[in-house]
Amino acid sequence: xxxxxxxxxxxxxxxxxxxxxxxxxxxxxxxxxxxxxxxxxxxxxxxxxxxxxxxxxxxxxxxxxxxxxxxxxxxxxxxxxxxxxxxxxxxxxxxxxxxxxxxxxxxxxxxxxxxxxxxxxxxxxxxxxxxxxxxxxxxxxxxxx
Numbered sequence: 204x205x206x207x208x209x210x211x212x213x214x215x216x217x218x219x220x221x222x223x224x225x226x227x228x229x230x231x232x233x234x235x236x237x238x239x240x241x242x243x244x245x246x247x248x249x250x251x252x253x254x255x256x257x258x259x260x261x262x263x264x265x266x267x268x269x270x271x272x273x274x275x276x277x278x279x280x281x282x283x284x285x286x287x288x289x290x291x292x293x294x295x296x297x298x299x300x301x302x303x304x305x306x307x308x309x310x311x312x313x314x315x316x317x318x319x320x321x322x323x324x325x326x327x328x329x330x331x332x333x334x335x336x337x338x339x340x341x342x343x344x345x346x347x348x
Contacts, residue, residue, distance in 0.1 A: 206340050210332060217328040225321055229271070232317065236267040236309045243302050246279040271313035278306045 240263055247254060247262050254262040270276060280302050287295035 210336060213335075214329060214332045217332055218325055221324050221328045222321070225317070225324055228320075229317055232309075232312060233264065233267045233271060236271070236313075237263040239305055239309075240267070240278070243298065243305065244280065244282045245302055246281055267309075270310065271317070273314060275310065278302050 237260070241260065247266050254265060257265065266276065280299050283295040283298045283302070287299075
């Protein structure tokens with residue numbers, strides 16, 4: 204039983220070490236997503252219960268994180284809709300489609316590419332620990348003696 208517990212601890216330690224590159228990449232994607240959403244003039248549902256009293260930019264970070272872990276929220280673009288209703292040129296029309304394009308791309312990157320990368324990293328850590336199972340078992344027994 205002690206052998207299995209030590210394997211579990213080594214698995215957690217190895218996974219945390221291996222996942223640091225993923226965390227850096229994920230943080231970069233979150234920041235890039237937030238910056239793109241702010242630059243495109245996208246709004247967040249501030250009247251919802253999700254972000255009461257949170258600063259505008261931190262609400263976008265929370266929105267990007269929630270979207271990246273699968274709690275998908277569609278984009279809001281009331282600024283561009285009101286600009287289109289006021290009779291401006293075709294730019295508001297294009298911006299709505301561009302916001303949707305960016306949203307779909309970020310969902311694809313987050314949910315398909317990054318989550319598969321995370322699964323691969325954790326699987327590799329598990330495989331490495333399981334391949335050293337016998338060595339770990341005998342190493343623990345030698346330390347006990």
